[in-house]
Amino acid sequence: MRRPRGVLSVRCMETVIETHALTKKFGERVAVNGVDLTVAAGVAFGFLGPNGAGKTTMIRTLLGLTQPTSGDVALLGLPQPAKRAEALARVGAIVEEPKFHPHLTGRENLKIVAAARDRAAEGRIADSLERVGLAHRADDRVKTYSLGMRQRLGIARCLLADPALLILDEPMNGLDPAGILDMRRLIRSFVDEGRTVFLSSHLLDEVEKTCDQVAIVDQGVVIVQGAVGEIAAQGEPTLLIEIDDAATARKVLGGESRVTHVEDEGASSLRLTLGDGLVPAEINRALVNAGVAVSRLEPARATLEETFLSITSRLGANE
Amino acid sequence: MRLIGAEVLKLVRRRGLMAWSLLLTVGTVLIAEIVLVVLHAVNPSHHGPAGGATNLEHYVFLASGLGNVAAILIGATAGTQDASNGVFRDLVVTGRKRSALFNVRVPGALAVFLPILALGLGLAIAGSFVLAGGLPNASGATIAKYVEYAVAITTINIIIAVGLAAFASSRVVVGVLIAWNAIVSQLLMQISSLGSVRKGIDVAAAEHFMPLTSNGGGARIAMSAVTALLVLVGWALVFTRAGRWWTVRRDA
Helix, strand or coil: CCCCHHHHHHHCCCEEEEEEEEEEEECCEEEEEEEEEEEECCCEEEEECCCCCCHHHHHHHHCCCCCCCEEEEEECCEEECCCHHHHHCCEEEECCCCCCCCCCEHHHHHHHHHHHCCCHHHHCHHHHHHHCCCHHHCCCEHHHCCHHHHHHHHHHHHHCCCCCEEEEECCCCCCCHHHHHHHHHHHHHHHHCCCEEEEEECCHHHHHHHCCEEEEEECCEEEEEEEHHHHHHCCCCEEEEEECCHHHHHHHHHCCCCEEEEEEEECCEEEEEECCCCCHHHHHHHHHHCCCCEEEEEEECCCHHHHHHHHHHHHHHHC | CHHHHHHHHHHHCCHHHHHHHHHHHHHHHHHHHHHHHHHHHHCCCCCCCCCHHHHHHHHHHHHHHHHHHHHHHHHHHHHHHHHHCCCHHHHHCCCCCHHHHHHCHHHHHHHHHHHHHHHHHHHHHHHHHHCCCCCCCCCHHHHHHHHHHHHHHHHHHHHHHHHHHHHHCCCCHHHHHHHHHHHHHHHHHHCHHHHHHHHHCHHHHHHCCCCCCCCCCCCCCCCCHHHHHHHHHHHHHHHHHHHHHHHHHCCC
8 A cells, every 4th residue: 555645744743642631521430531641653552451441432532432521632733623524534443343334345334434535535445455454355244254354344444544543442352363463563564654553452462562652541540651661661670580499588588678579480489579779689699698599590571561560559559 | 425325335235125125115016916917817897907097096005105114114224224333433433524424314315215116106107007908097297296295205204214213323213103104193184173283294294295086185184285395394304403413412
């Protein structure tokens, strides 16, 4: 598919999504709570949170599918809802599970949506189907498609807009491992073309593998946002040690207040969480001095998952 | 026009809907003609020819009466299918105005139904001439009146069905509208104490366009053509506005 002029122009734009104090309430329940979100152009941005965190409501509010209770939204630098049509003409979105008219074929379903877009959209149908690998099934009725095929058809529908911004709600849902890999490649290829992909997910591993930037959301609040690596690094460092005497090692480590957590990893292995500037060499020295033989000492980088769990558990503990 | 074309595509690809619409609007006329031809052939002294002006009236009654059911089915489907299939939100996120998405539903439904009605009426009119035998044929003016009536009653029901189904977000309106047309409105029109209030009934207004015949003229509520037209437009406006209002307002 040719790179559109629109995508290039958005590359010059600093942010494609910007919200200020965005709030959505359903009665007394606050689904989105004063969210300030900034998504830079040309990245894959993960909107990460557990089920019920408010991810889909946030997406629906961004797209104008439901009206915010308060706050401001700008898409592609255009204020919403004032410039809604102008912005959405360059946005492709899948909200929740992709839905289609089941009695129509994949191609016909794309025709329906292309008719609602500009005239060029119809000319993109064949390319879009080809791009997601559905050209061979394009003339079959959608009711015969698997969930994975419907996810891909949903992506093809997004591409009709030749979008500068794709908003994908849980795009990996229902996909088998091969499908997840394909989807990840597809998303990265969009980013390589200069498009921005905003995807929501509760699959931390997928966000870590697919996205450049991430915002962690829980209970309608964005807790932290930034580069995936930076956020993962916010977690406390861990150290995996292999020793000959786990009981003595535990006793030694128990006397070191900067070891915040000790966890068994097997008969002769322990995983330590280090706090307050404690370095592995100090652990090694303390164990050797106590007569414990150390056969392995492996610092581990915190994964996004560990950081996420650490952040959300802290949040839960503070309540 | 492209959006109307999309509406037509969504409707005509529904095989069941199309089959029922053809059966109700065209098939019943064809069956009636075949039955009358067979009866005439078997016992010509007791059963007259299958054509002529009187039989045309029966055929038109079938095509418009049962065609009305098809019109309601098509209208209700057009009014709800985007939302019921979960596709409405995907159309909304194209940036198209919701009112524009609603506004194409009636033209789309009419573009699907009116050719079917034309086929049913064409078959009725052709049959009345071809099978007339020695019976008198309907005049051009009478035929025009029949067509006016059939188009008026079915069009108003399509518009009401689209609007009401979009407003209620449910195809239950099919049953409600069939009951209204077949039972409730007919009962109300029989209550003479309601007086001129009965002129406000859409069915009464549509019947104004039906030619006075041996069967159809007696129960008619007297009103001018302008009043009948205004009543039909009023009904169309009320239900269209209700459907558009909810389509614009609802969460997608």
